[in-house]
Amino acid sequence: MKIYTRNGDEGETGLLYGGKVSKSSSLPEAYGTVDEAQAILGLVRTECEKGSDLEEKIIHIERDLYVLMAELATDPSKHDKLESGKSKVNEEMIKFLEKFIDEISSKFELPKEFVIPGQNRISALIDVARTVVRRAERRTIACGVENSLTVPYLNRLSDLLWAMARWQEGESITSRSVK
Helix, strand or coil, X not given: CCCCCCCCCCCEEECECCCEEXXXXXXXXXXXXXXHHHHHHHXXXXXXXXXXXXXXXHHHHHHHHHXXXXXXXXXXXXXXXXXXXXXXXXXXXXXXXXXXXXXXXXXXXXXXXXXXXXXXXXXXXXXXXXXXXXXXXXXXHHHCCCCCCHXXXXXXXXXXXXXXXXXXXXXXXXXXXXX
16 A cells, blocks of 8 residues: 555545545545644643653544544535534534643642743643644634534643643743733
8 A cells, every 4th residue: 555645636635535635625624624633732742751641631632533533524414424523523522621731730830820830841842732632722713613512622632731731831831911
């Protein structure tokens, strides 16, 4: 099997369940940005203690991002072919993120001022992932897909990543008040 297919040489890419779009159209822009966020989360995972709860939750999120990318890689007119939780984001996926946010938030008081990223390597990497997820959210909104939970999922994920970064900073949070 060869890695190259030559099918994308004309600047188009295939969608799940058929159809092609320009590689610069809103759907590939959105799922490509989600792919970037997933890759950064993989980098975050390399900084986690092996077998830790944090590593397991990041793996869970990375798998959920495959589901989200599948939904974005499908022409909206064919979304009836998608399966909840397998190729279409569902409420349970969002509830997982909310539960994790609540779990983290119960461990310490979240800062109320702007936080300066970079207290340590893992929190800085999580903040990079958060900013890419925010961009993915904006790109997904631009797709205008109706009856989809992709935007709420990405919104909740960026909230979670912000809380995770603060949690990983521990007592060394540097913040500044807005004047």
